Amino acid sequence: MVRETHVRADDFVFPMFVVPGRGVRDEISSMPGNYHLSLDQLGPEIERVIAARVPAVLLFGLPEHKDEVGSEAYAETGVVQQAVAEIKRLAPELCVITDVCLCEYTSHGHCGALDEKGEVLNDPTLKLLSRAAVSHARAGADIVAPSDMMDGRVAALRGGLDEAGFEQVAIMSYAVKYASAFYGPFREAADSAPQLGDRRGYQMDPPNVREALREAALDLEEGADFLMVKPALSYLDVIRTVADEFPLPLVAYNVSGEFAMVKAAAERGWIDERRVAMEILTSIKRAGADIILTYHALDAAAWLKEQD
Numbered sequence: 001m002v003r004e005t006h007v008r009a010d011d012f013v014f015p016m017f018v019v020p021g022r023g024v025r026d027e028i029s030s031m032p033g034n035y036h037l038s039l040d041q042l043g044p045e046i047e048r049v050i051a052a053r054v055p056a057v058l059l060f061g062l063p064e065h066k067d068e069v070g071s072e073a074y075a076e077t078g079v080v081q082q083a084v085a086e087i088k089r090l091a092p093e094l095c096v097i098t099d100v101c102l103c104e105y106t107s108h109g110h111c112g113a114l115d116e117k118g119e120v121l122n123d124p125t126l127k128l129l130s131r132a133a134v135s136h137a138r139a140g141a142d143i144v145a146p147s148d149m150m151d152g153r154v155a156a157l158r159g160g161l162d163e164a165g166f167e168q169v170a171i172m173s174y175a176v177k178y179a180s181a182f183y184g185p186f187r188e189a190a191d192s193a194p195q196l197g198d199r200r201g202y203q204m205d206p207p208n209v210r211e212a213l214r215e216a217a218l219d220l221e222e223g224a225d226f227l228m229v230k231p232a233l234s235y236l237d238v239i240r241t242v243a244d245e246f247p248l249p250l251v252a253y254n255v256s257g258e259f260a261m262v263k264a265a266a267e268r269g270w271i272d273e274r275r276v277a278m279e280i281l282t283s284i285k286r287a288g289a290d291i292i293l294t295y296h297a298l299d300a301a302a303w304l305k306e307q308d
C-alpha cells in the first residue's frame with residue numbers, strides 16, 4: 001500500500017536481433033536468453049512476448065552485406081523491413097519499434113557515412129537515416145528510434161516520414177546517449193564495433209549532464225515523441241534530471257553490458273539474478289523512467305506474474 005514505485009510488464013520493451021537466412025536461432029553468447037533469429041524463427045519468440053504481456057519489441061538487423069553507406073539499412077527488402085512486416089502479420093497489436101542507425105550496416109561500423117579522412121559526415125547521413133526510417137514505416141513500424149546521435153536527425157526523420165505520408169509514426173529519440181563501455185556485448189550481437197576510431201565524436205561524454213539537457217531540448221523541439229537516456233544504471237541521475245525537465249515519455253535503455261554483468265555474476269552463483277534484476281528495473285523507474293528497454297523483459301514479466 002505504501003510502495004511508491006511499481007514495475008509492470010507494461011513498462012517493458014524487448015530488444016530483438018533479426019538476421020538473414022533460414023532456421024537461425026543462435027544464442028548470443030554474451031547475452032544468454034537472447035538470440036539471433038531468422039524471419040522463419042520469429043513466430044515462437046513473438047508468442048513468448050505476447051504471453052509475457054510485454055507491449056513492444058525493438059528490432060535490430062544484421063544485414064547480408066555491409067557497405068560504405070550502409071545501404072541495407074534502407075533497402076525495402078532489408079532484414080528489418082521484412083521482420084517488421086512479419087511481426088505485424090503475426091501480431092498486429094504488438095507495438096513494433098525499429099532502431100534507426102547505420103552502424104550495423106556500414107563496412108566501417110560507424111553510425112554515419114564517412115569522408116576520406118574517416119570523419120563522420122553529419123548532414124549527408126541525415127538523408128540516409130530518413131530513408132531508413134521511411135522504409136521501416138512502409139513495412140509497418142509503429143515507432144522509429146534513431147540511435148545514431150547525428151545532429152538534426154529527429155527533424156530529418158519527421159520531415160521524411162511526414163512527406164511520405166507517415167504522420168502517425170512516432171519518433172523515440174535516443175536523445176541522451178553516452179559513449180559508453182557498456183555497449184560491448186551489443187556490438188558483438190550486432191557486429192557493429194567501429195573498425196577504426198570510436199564513437200566519441202557523436203556520442204556524449206559520460207561526465208556531462210548539462211549537455212544531456214541540451215540534447216533533449218533539441219530533440220523535443222525537432223519533434224521527438226519520446227526521449228531516451230542510455231545506458232540506464234550509471235546514469236540514474238541523468239534520467240531523473242531529464243524526467244523532471246521534459247514533459248515527454250521517458251525511456252531508459254538498460255543496455256547489454258548491464259544485462260551481461262547480472263547474467264555472469266548470477267551464473268557464478270555470486271548474486272541472485274531475479275532479485276538483482278528486479279532491483280535494477282525498480283531503480284530505473286524510481287529515477288523517473290516511464291519505459292524500460294531491457295533484455296530482461298520476458299523474464300521479469302514472468303517473475304512479476306508469479307508474484308501476483
Ligand code: PBG
Nearest residue numbers: 101103147182183186255256257
Ligand atoms: C546502435 C546502437 C547501439 C546500441 C543500441 N543501438 C550500440 C552503439 O551505439 O554502439 C547499444 C545497445 C546495448 O548495448 O544494449 N547505434
